[in-house]
Amino acid sequence: MKNSVRREEKDVFDAYLAKNHLKRSDQREAILDTFLRSDRHLSVDDLLQLVQRRRPDIGRTTIYRTLKLLQAAGLAQELALDGESRFERDYKREHHDHFICKSCGAIFEFTSPEIERLQDEIAADIGFAIEGHRHQIYGFCRSCTARSSRPEARR
Numbered sequence: 001m002k003n004s005v006r007r008e009e010k011d012v013f014d015a016y017l018a019k020n021h022l023k024r025s026d027q028r029e030a031i032l033d034t035f036l037r038s039d040r041h042l043s044v045d046d047l048l049q050l051v052q053r054r055r056p057d058i059g060r061t062t063i064y065r066t067l068k069l070l071q072a073a074g075l076a077q078e079l080a081l082d083g084e085s086r087f088e089r090d091y092k093r094e095h096h097d098h099f100i101c102k103s104c105g106a107i108f109e110f111t112s113p114e115i116e117r118l119q120d121e122i123a124a125d126i127g128f129a130i131e132g133h134r135h136q137i138y139g140f141c142r143s144c145t146a147r148s149s150r151p152e153a154r155r
């Protein structure tokens with residue numbers, strides 16, 4: 001990701017905080033910076049681990065609350081997975097959907113103009129105004145499938 005985008009995301013966050021009469025804090029800044037640099041699908045605990053490498057003083061509650069602020073500011077999107085939410089960057093990103101491995105948690109992004117077009121057609125047929133959608137497709141990734149089909153892994 002380009003530095004200029006990251007700069008913009010920081011400005012968006014500052015503007016959001018100012019508008020909502022919230023304080024800028026170095027803790028919030030450290031969390032945002034770590035989140036932007038990682039550019040992955042992170043659970044609260046994933047982010048906690050990354051942040052605590054530099055800032056062991058920052059706790060889980062602060063991470064969670066800051067992620068919620070990032071979401072409200074349009075900088076993060078939450079993926080509600082079985083049991084655990086993950087957060088990813090959302091600012092100026094193209095729409096995409098996800099394959100999710102139930103075994104190792106790997107996430108693969110995809111976009112399909114054909115699927116998008118079909119949805120629009122079906123929505124038009126039933127007179128439905130789409131605001132957004134999320135496909136989360138669950139299963140097992142290639143390496144987990146390979147691992148579970150090896151004889152020693154069978155039970």
Ligand SMILES: [Zn+2]
Pocket residue numbers: 101102103104105106140141142143144145
């Ligand atoms: Zn897997």
Ligand SMILES: [Zn+2]
Pocket residue numbers: 041088096097098109
């Ligand atoms: Zn994603």
